[in-house]
Amino acid sequence: MKTTSKFSTTLLAILLLLTSFSIHTQDQNSSSDSDAEKDRVLIYVLKNILTRGHFVTKDLNDDFSELVYDSFINSLDPSKRYFTQEDLKEFSQYKYQIDNQLLQDDISFYQLVYNRFLDKTKNAKSYYTDLLAKPFQFNKNEIIDLDYTKVPFAKNDNELIDYWRKQLKLQTLGRIQNQIDLQEEKLKDDKNYAIESFETLEVSARKEVLENMDELYMRIQRLENDDWFSTFLNSVVGAFDPHTTYMDPTKKENFDQTMSGxxxxxxxxxxxxxxxxxxxxxxxxxxxxxxxxxxxxxxxxxxxxxxxxxxxxxxxxxxxxxxxxxxxxxxxxxxxxxxxxxxxxxxxxxxxxxxxLDETFVKSSIVKKNGKKYAIIDLPSFYIDFKDNNYRDSAKDMEKEIERLKSEGVVGLIVDLRNNGGGSLKTAIEISGLFINQGPIVQVKYRGENPIVKSDIDPQIQWEGSVVVLVNEFSASASEIFAAAMQDYKRAVILGGNQTYGKGTVQNILPINQFYPNYKEDLGYLKMTIQKFYRVNGGSTQKEGVYSDIAMPSRYSYMKFGERDLEGALEWDKVPQAKYSQTNSYANFNDVVYKSKERIAEDTNFKLVNEYAKWLKKNQDETSYSLNYKKFLKDSEAREKEAEKFKSVFDYKSNLTFVSPQYEQSIFKNNKDLEDKRIAWHKNLSKDMYVSEALNVLSELKLRAPSKIIKN
Structure with a gap:
């Protein structure tokens, strides 16, 4: 999420401060010297920007140093494949010194760990090649734990090779099992199918694992110092909060493409x-x-x-x-x-x-229920092109789509924000304004300052009908701004997972060369958290997200992956409530919510989804696997048997028929590919139990006279 305005003054002050100093750089006589100089410049600029401009004041102290230390080592070696406790003993001399090194633009810690990592990855090929050259002992009773946060680093190289052996053995077992399952399926269709022996399958499985490993390390070998130093920089900037990241020029270009579509x-x-x-x-x-x-x-x-x-x-x-x-x-x-x-x-x-990239943009579908027309608008992100104000963005597209749907007699809207990870704050405010008269939408707050109210100032209401907002656990950031505004204004019913993701922070994209203008190479960009945003009722969505008015079981109900589960996430807090007036749009809001909750509680489909979610959570927590072939197969068969119970969990089918709006149907004549995509989408909508319940809610809502408002 990006915002500009006031922060540019702060940036100018930082720029003047930074450019009034210089760091000592080496003569660029070699590529390694050049890399080292560039790395020091990046450290110098980033530490100054972050300590002066980040939303959180963070001292570069021993605690900070330890965070960077752990993050960088775990980023390079998350599966404990490279470093041993002997390596860590050497690295640990810097564990509480990284803060001091950063202050002196010193990258000794990075260079030590990076060079050791290069040596280790070179050794990796001989490890896995030798191990995969001969069969594993599949009758041996041993286990592997894939929760590497619990697994200690290997004591020495001999134990490290044994870690490799177990990981490769598990991969081989997995492939053998897949081949056995495939053979059983073929045997069902063809009784004369020749079953291959275990020995043959085992040789084939090891060959596949070897090919995959060779391909992986071919990609690793192509990576350069810049790639790995980016990892280190993200360990440094990520110690401020999880959403502050360093982007090299290529990643920034990809980010822009995603945002603009x-x-x-x-x-x-x-x-x-x-x-x-x-x-x-x-x-x-x-x-x-x-x-x-x-x-x-x-x-x-x-x-x-x-x-x-x-x-x-x-x-x-x-x-x-x-x-x-x-x-x-x-x-x-x-x-x-x-x-x-x-x-x-x-x-x-x-x-x-x-x-x-059409999948980035707004699309809609119309459905009839009880003789009335309703529509679902899929909003995959709050996209915008920051470089071209005349290009399409999510707010313009939403306004246009709503107008088209109105012309076809649609009386109620579902706004689908499931899996919408956010985007532009500006478009989130503008889209919210399509559904209310005018007034505050969100409050944003810089470090140490009072909150600023961001309002919709357009008195026109683009859509006056009923609204249901469909969310899930992956609806984040700008999605939460929109959902929270609709909930606080009582303008829509929020329906979906128990709560949304919980990202209540705003980031700005800063070109690093702006702060070191004499440097010739592109230094990349810093995406830095500069604000927190708050609902108009004063509460933050940070960690808490937006709680649904109607919570429905989903496969993610018991999983850990929201903002509240991220290490270093900023805390929830609140600010004074903004002055706003609820629309009080519905005469029967509470009754509709109550009836929906009753339906969901009694629905066999949702009951099964809830059981499935518990089973997924249980499997997520079980991270140990047997490496004994017979025990591995027995455990796999037990899991498959349990999974059979949930085979039909999403086999729901409604009797609803979804169609494209008329304007889009005329496009199909010259775009068969788009027509095929929409047919597939409509088929999925008819099998979506969450959409069906959203339509139940939408069809039951009764609008109140516009003059009935509640003052806050």
Whole structure:
């Protein structure tokens, strides 16, 4: 979530402060010297920005040092595959010194751990290659615990290799079991199917594991100092709070694409396949899709910019290859491609264009219930293009979509915010304003200052009908601003999981070169928490989220993954209530909520979902696995038997028929791919028990006369 305005003055003050000093840098005579200089510059700038501008005042002390120490080591070695207690003994000399090093722009801790990590990853290939060269002892009684937070680091290299052995043995067992299950399925269809022996399956499984490990370490070897130093920087900035992150230039570009829903390029999704760059999917309506020759599965060998000499990208890491394939609208790229179908090599010319990622944008569907038309609007994120004010954003699209639905006689709306992780604060305020007259939407607060009320100032109401907001445990940030405003104004019924994610903070994206303007390389960006936001009733959504008016069981009901479960998350607090007037939109709000809760409590589908959620939680807590083949199969069969009980948990089917709005149906004539996507979506909606209950609630709500309001 990004906001600007007042903070620019603070940034200017920091900029003047930073640029009035300089750090001692080494002569750039070698790439390693250059890397070290860049690393020190980043540390110097980031520590100054964070200590002066972050929402939380945090001393760089021993506690801070310990947080960075633990975070960096766990980020590099989360599965305890590389470092031993002997390594940690050496690293620990810096455990309470990192704060002092940061103050002196010293990166000794990083260099020690990073160089040791490089050595360890080089050794890894010999470890797993030797271990996978011969069969494991599957009759041995031993277990592995996959909760690595409980597992100590290996005492020495011999114990480390044994950790490797257990992990590889588990992977092999998993593949053997998959092959056995597959054979049993084939035997059901073909009684003459020849079952392969355990020995044959075991050899095949080890070969698969070896191939996967080789591919993994091929990718690891392509990573450079910048990639690993980014990990260290995120350990440093993340010690302030979980949502403060360092973004290198590539990650920032990806962030912008996600926020805007567009990219300039050929419209193809790419993936690493060994040493190759492979096409995984084409974006419907994109340049590659329209050109027609590039297909999923094709491998791109060389890339040429127009008539220039082609560049060989075989062996190049994916992020670098993408830089050459993407480009400005109207420019030509020539791809030398190995075709999946027949293995032939072909040169494909594509003119780049702006590619819209349709799954990012608002979409709607209309359904009839009891003779009335209702609609569901899916809002996947609060998207915006910060660089182009004229480009579409979620607020403009919502306003347009609502107007189209009104023209078709829709009388009630479901706004679906499930899995919506947030986005732009500005659009969250504007979308909230579509449903109320005018007034406060959210309060934002900088460090040490009084809260600022952010209001909808447009007296026009775009939608005056009934509203249900559908949320789940992954609805976060801007989603929570909108849901909280609708709840505080009594404008909508909030329906979904027990509570939303609980992210009540605002981040700003800062270009680091702005604070060190003489540096020639792109230093990347800092996404920094600068504000907390609060509901108009004064309470924060931080950690607490928004509690649903009607809570429904879901598969996530007992899981730990919300803001409240993140280490270092900021605490819940409150500020004075803003002055606002509830719309008091519904004459029977409490009755509808009560009836819905009764339906859910008695519904066999929701009862089964609740049992399923408990079972998932139990499995999540059981992190130990037997590495004895017979015991492993027995445990797996027991889990599968338990899972059978929940096989039909989401087999719900309503008698509702969902259709696209008329404007979209006219588009289908020239866009079959969009039509297919909508048919699939509508089919899923008809099988969605949460949408069905939302429609029950929506159809029961009775609007009150507009003049009935409650003052707060």
């Amino acid at each position: 567009k990219v300039e390029g050929i419209g193809a999704r790419l993936q690493e396949k060994g040493i190759y760059t492979q096409v995984s999917d084409l974006v419907a309506g994109g340049p590659a899709s329209k050109q027609g020759e590039l297909e999923p599965g094709d491998i791109i060998l060389r890339v040429a910019q127009g008539d220039e000499e082609p560049l060989d990208i075989v062996g190049m890491r994916l992020s670098d290859a993408i830089k050459f394939i993407k480009g400005k609208k109207g420019t030509e790229v020539r791809l030398t491609v190995k075709k999946k179908l027949d293995g032939s090599t072909k040169i494909i010319s594509i003119i780049r264009d702006v590619v819209q």
